[in-house]
Structure formats: C-alpha cells, structure tokens
Amino acid sequence: MERFIPDEKRIQQTVDNYRRIKNNVLETAVKAGRSEKDVRLMCVTKTVDAAYINPVLDDGADLIGENRVQEYLGKRDSLHLNGVEKHLIGHLQTNKVRQIVGEVDMIESVDSLHLAREISKQSVKKDVISNILVEVNIGQEESKSGIFLEGLEELLCEIAELENIKVKGLMTIPPICSGSEVRKYFEIMHKTFIDIRDKNLDNINMDILSMGMSGDYETAVAEGSNIVRVGSAIFGARQYF
Numbered sequence: 363m364e365r366f367i368p369d370e371k372r373i374q375q376t377v378d379n380y381r382r383i384k385n386n387v388l389e390t391a392v393k394a395g396r397s398e399k400d401v402r403l404m405c406v407t408k409t410v411d412a413a414y415i416n417p418v419l420d421d422g423a424d425l426i427g428e429n430r431v432q433e434y435l436g437k438r439d440s441l442h443l444n445g446v447e448k449h450l451i452g453h454l455q456t457n458k459v460r461q462i463v464g465e466v467d468m469i470e471s472v473d474s475l476h477l478a479r480e481i482s483k484q485s486v487k488k489d490v491i492s493n494i495l496v497e498v499n500i501g502q503e504e505s506k507s508g509i510f511l512e513g514l515e516e517l518l519c520e521i522a523e524l525e526n527i528k529v530k531g532l533m534t535i536p537p538i539c540s541g542s543e544v545r546k547y548f549e550i551m552h553k554t555f556i557d558i559r560d561k562n563l564d565n566i567n568m569d570i571l572s573m574g575m576s577g578d579y580e581t582a583v584a585e586g587s588n589i590v591r592v593g594s595a596i597f598g599a600r601q602y603f
C-alpha cells in the first residue's frame with residue numbers, strides 16, 4: 363500500500379467545518395427554545411481516515427458514529443478516543459453482533475426482535491449492558507432498515523423484556539425529500555417519542571431521539587432531535603473504496 367499523506371488543507375477545512383456546525387447546532391437549539399446541553403453533535407466518521415478524524419476529536423468532539431463493525435474495529439486503535447462516545451449507526455447483521463457488543467457505547471440501529479435477542483445474548487455472555495436505540499423507518503421505504511411506526515411499541519415492549527439490554531430512545535433516517543416534507547417526518551418522530559415517553563413503559567427510557575444529518579440537521583434540532591449525525595458536512599463528500 364502507498365504511504366498515506368494527509369492533506370493539511372483538508373485537515374484545516376475539516377476542523378473549521380466541525381466548529382461551524384457545532385456552533386450552528388447550539389444556536390439552532392437555543393433559537394428553538396432548547397438548552398444547549400440538550401443537543402449533541404455526532405461526527406459520522408465512516409470511510410474517513412483517522413488522519414482527518416483525530417484533529418476533530420482533539421478539538422473537542424465527544425461523539426462519533428460508525429456504520430460498519432469491521433471498519434470501526436479496524437481503525438479505532440488509530441483514533442484519539444479518550445473520553446469519546448462511540449455509537450454504531452449502520453445496519454447490523456446478527457452474525458456481527460458478537461464482535462461489536464461491549465465495544466461501543468450505543469447501538470442505534472436495532473430494528474428487529476431477532477437482532478435484539480442476539481445483542482442480549484452476547485451482552486449476557488460478556489457481562490455488559492448494551493444501550494440501544496430502536497431505528498424507525500419513518501418513510502416506510504422498502505430499501506431502508508428500521509421498524510414501521512405501527513410495529514414500534516410492540517417491538518419496544520418485547521425488547522424491554524430482554525436481559526442486559528437498555529432501550530434509550532429512537533433513531534431515524536427520513537426519506538430523501540424536500541425541506542417541508544422532512545420537517546413533517548421529524549415532527550411525527552418527535553410526537554411518537556414524546557407519546558411513548560409519557561407512557562412510562564417498564565424498562566424503556568426515552569431519553570434520546572437521534573435524527574438529522576448533513577442536509578437537514580437544523581430542521582431536526584428545531585423539531586426536537588437530541589443527537590444529530592453529521593458526516594459529509596464535516597469531512598467532505600465520502601469516497602467509497
């Protein structure tokens with residue numbers, strides 16, 4: 363493999379992007395009448411080399427999201443992860459669960475009882491508690507993972523029965539659509555989140571509503587998100603290889 367030489371300009375640009383978006387998230391939260399502490403910025407680091415991630419971590423970023431188990435496990439030793447929370451946000455196959463349980467602080471992409479059972483089983487084996495979010499397919503898109511709204515409460519209650527697993531809230535990726543349409547999806551998500559929270563279901567915490575990405579994070583914050591997951595607006599367009 364060729365020796366990888368990071369581009370200084372790109373590093374500077376990345377840190378500038380991170381600072382600008384961080385400020386913007388906080389300002390948008392305050393404008394929406396929310397507390398700054400109520401909204402966290404996740405840096406989505408998939409496909410990004412550690413050389414560009416570390417400057418952002420050194421600048422104070424305290425939450426990263428990765429999509430793939432293999433990619434995360436392969437690069438984490440080169441990351442400055444002291445005090446940084448790690449979430450898995452990509453679709454998780456049951457056969458990868460064993461490798462990721464205990465290695466991240468939260469799995470945001472749980473969308474079936476089958477998957478939750480495997481997370482529970484591996485968590486018991488490793489004697490850890492796994493924090494999870496349930497992923498909702500708010501646009502009912504065939505191509506996307508996530509549970510449809512109509513099945514959500516039942517799934518939550520089934521997961522709540524499992525050992526060594528803690529439901530902390532909901533995550534969603536809305537369909538690609540116009541700003542006003544996306545706002546509607548976020549509104550529905552927030553309403554669902556509040557409704558479920560107010561039911562005080564046993565063993566279900568509704569603390570976290572993870573929604574909003576590079577193109578729509580401001581709308582998401584205005585509509586009640588408390589984790590926005592931003593990748594390309596910080597690190598630039600992704601290069602898949």
Ligand SMILES: *Cc1c(COP(=O)(O)O)cnc(C)c1O
Nearest residue numbers: 406451575576591592593594595
């Ligand atoms: C890639 C990804 C993001 C970030 O997307 P950007 O549009 O680059 O900000 C957020 N959430 C999930 C689940 C992702 O896979």
